[in-house]
Amino acid sequence: MTSPGKILLLGGCGFIGKQLAYALANQGWQVTVPSRRPHRNRALLVHPNIRLVEGRITEAEELQRLCAGQRVVINLVGILHERRRGDFRRYHVDFIKTVVEACNNSGIRRLLHISALGADQAIGSSLYLRTKGEGENLLHTFGQRDLKVTSFQPSVVFGKHDSFINRFAGILRLYVGLFPLACPNAKLQPVFVGDLVDRIVGAIEDRNSYSQRYQVCGPEVFTLRQIVELIIDTLDLPVKVLPLGNGLSRLQALVFQNLPGKLFTMDNYRSLQTDNVLTEGESCPTSLRQYLRGLAAMFGNKSSYDRMRRNFPRSEEPEDTR
Ligand SMILES: NC(=O)c1ccc[n+]([C@@H]2O[C@H](COP(=O)([O-])OP(=O)(O)OC[C@H]3O[C@@H](n4cnc5c(N)ncnc54)[C@H](OP(=O)(O)O)[C@@H]3O)[C@@H](O)[C@H]2O)c1
Secondary structure, rough: OOOOEEEEEEEEOOOHHHHHEEEEEEEEOOOEEEOOOHHHHHHHOOOOOOOOOOOOOHHHHHHHHHOOOOOEEOOOOOOOOOOOOOHHHHHHHHHHHHHHHHHHHHHHOOEEEEEOOOOOOOOOOOOHHHHHHHHHHHHHHHOOOOEEEEEEEEEEEEEOOOOOHHHHHHHHHOEEEEEOOOOOOOEEOOOOOHHHHHHHHHHHHOOOOOOOOOEEEEOOOOOOOOHHHHHHHHHOOOOEEEEEEEHHHHHHHHOOOOOOOOOHHHHHHHHHOEEOOOOOEEEOOOOHHHHHHHHHHHHHHOOOHHHHHHHOOHOOOOOOOO
16 A cells, blocks of 8 residues: 655644554554653554654644654644643644644645634633634644644543543442432533544545534534433443532532542533534434443443453553444
8 A cells, every 4th residue: 555645743642642653554644643651651552654763742843853754744742731821822833833834844735633522712601612713723823824724622532541431430439329420411512532533534644624614513512411321321320410500510610620630621611601502514324322332342341441441441442432
């Protein structure tokens, strides 16, 4: 197979990035994945078309060096919580400028970017969403003539290594009785990581996708409560959801954001104040309900999560396929 060329994945060691790296490598792309901690991501090296390199991509010079000789760049760098004040701006806005500059200086003509559903510089309900929107606007403003850009706005993404379903599953396993759930009526339209990856891969060579911003959602709209109840059902746990009202949801965020691990922050709370659902474009096919049913059928309903973890230790888990 002739290779379509060299492609650089920024944030390629993350949940979505890894799936994308394998999909691109399977299509013959020569994929370079820089990482701050390559030793933690050695599983990527099983594919001969993937090169894992150590690199501090937020340093302009280093990024420029990594861009040399690449044909396409895809940016997946993003954070859900700030460790230091200003991190959202640093990684969602300033970093975009660095990426666009590095692409322009290296003669790269194609840049794809993963934003988030609801990203809006002006009216995003949280700092996460506003900075995501600002970064996306920057990208589409500066990357026009020579650099062809496309951005993707997924709703919450699910798959074997996600930090959404897995995180809830991990917490719910520790509960017996009532589980207090903040923002139970928030609406989400979860999308399967494999579907998102298909959309991204399909857009790389598609001229119609130049300058486009695509919303990417699954087939069904759920409330957060319905999703949590689905997880409880799948894992057959002795837990019932206790839906919290607005005041207690805020209070939970205020408390949790000061605990280690930042399970839920005020910014997350604000993000959940707007519906995270498709308003234009077509939805993707894979249903969260079917996906969870499939897991239960594969591993047995009782303690299926435990069995999945036992049978597939993290580094050896098979990747998401349909
Ligand atoms: N997952 C979702 O449900 C979802 C929904 C909507 C939008 N998105 C967006 O999709 C993108 C990918 O999401 P994901 O779930 O795959 O996230 P993830 O697993 O947390 O991966 C994020 C990637 O960004 C990199 N990164 C973060 N901070 C960095 C820094 N300071 N310097 C260098 N690299 C840094 C991480 O590198 P390391 O591996 O070195 O830590 C990681 O590879 C993000 O932009 C996210 O906002 C995700």
